[in-house]
Amino acid sequence: MTEAILLVGGKGTRLRPLTVRTPKPMLPAAGVPFLTHQLARARAAGVEHIVLATSYLAEVFEPYFGDGSALGLSLEYVTEREPLGTGGAIRNVASRLTSGPDEPVLIFNGDILTGLDIGALVRTHATSGADVSLHLTRVEDPRAFGLVPTDAAGRVTAFLEKPQTPEEIVTDQINAGAYVFRRSVIDAIPAGRPVSVERETFPDLLAAGAHLQGMVDSTYWLDLGTPQAFVQGSADLVLGRAPSPAVPGRCGDRLILPTASVAPDAKLTGGTVVGEGAHIGAGARITGSTILDNAVVEPGAVVTDSLIGAASYVGARTVLSGVVVGDGARVGADNELREGARVWCDANLPAASIRFSSDE
Ligand code: GDD
Ligand code: MG
Secondary structure (H helix, E strand, O other): OEEEEEEEOOOOHHHHHHOOOOOHHHOEEOOEEHHHHHHHHHHHOOEEEEEEEEOOOHHHHHHHHOOOHHHOOEEEEEEOOOOOHHHHHHHHOHHHOOOOOOOEEEEEEOOEEEOOOHHHHHHHHHHHOOOEEEEEEEOOOHHHOEEOOEOOOOEEOOOEEOOOOHHHOOOOEEEEEEEEEEHHHHHOOOOOOOOOHHHHHHHHHHHOOOOEEEEEOOOOEEEOOOHHHHHHHHHHHHHOOOOOOOOOOOOOOEEEOOOOEEOOOOEEEOOEEEOOOOEEOOOOEEEOOEEOOOOEEOOOOEEEOOEEOOOOEEOOOOEEEOOEEOOOOEEOOOOEEOOOOEEOOOOEEOOOOOOOOOOO
């Protein structure tokens, strides 16, 4: 049996730009809290015991996921008093692990949607005899990530978190946020203080001659750090591009949750999700968007790549593209909001208030 640690914490700074009240790990992606997909994928790979290492808003996870039995898991929760960083969070839950010193423990960043073959990462770890094995992926712009150059055998030669200078950009391989640690390596992380695995543990291990093994897997991979990425991830789950056993229903162009109502001639495409109790009016066209519970989209509205908050309102003929409408907000009829616009929770934008012009 393999066990896992799921990191869902940090300072929560990334929640703010979303403008919706639900903490991001609990925000519905393809109809269920995002974390469900990670938990279900780990379970499908044979993981039975998962410790959720949290530093904030822990009180929202436990009431929903409970002991994990609904997902076939044994789930535990550990909340840090102060955020301990990624390494500190891992060390902080070490006492909950049941693995022996040489056994593998999986660790996942809590904001990643990926089709990673988890079993393959565990096998790579076993065959290479590494201390830590890392899932690596390739991205066009690696600056927001941890750079991980490897040698011909896949052995990690350096770990450069968030490179600042062009000279530091030595590879397009990045840390994809899934690891296998030998249990004893976890126990060796200093306890009781903040530690970053990316900035401290990995560089120190490399300096000490430890064996870090990279496994490049170019499957679907997305960090859901921005609202745009979140909406994209949800659509990809619905479309079946991002594999998850937790998508409620069959994959296809749209996912309409049971108590939603959609006018017969509304057009929903591109992996759009319509949440419980939401209503979509006649002739509305919604593409690649997430409509949260009890939202109302009036007739003729055109919504593209947007997140429409719970119990919010989008008026008739309003055009939204790349927008987040906060929970309970009201965007009146005949508005036009484009890429990057964020409507705060409960805000009220009267009809025909804003249109977009490029002035070209
Ligand atoms: N419990 C706990 N406590 N969890 C934390 C803490 C903490 O103090 N700090 C961060 N985390 C969790 C976050 O919730 C997230 O799931 C994960 O650790 C990574 O933190 P992020 O803040 O999302 O980091 P990042 O996206 O900038 O960079 C990380 O992920 C990249 C891939 O998306 C790094 O691991 C990079 O190296 C990596 O490339
Ligand atoms: Mg992240």
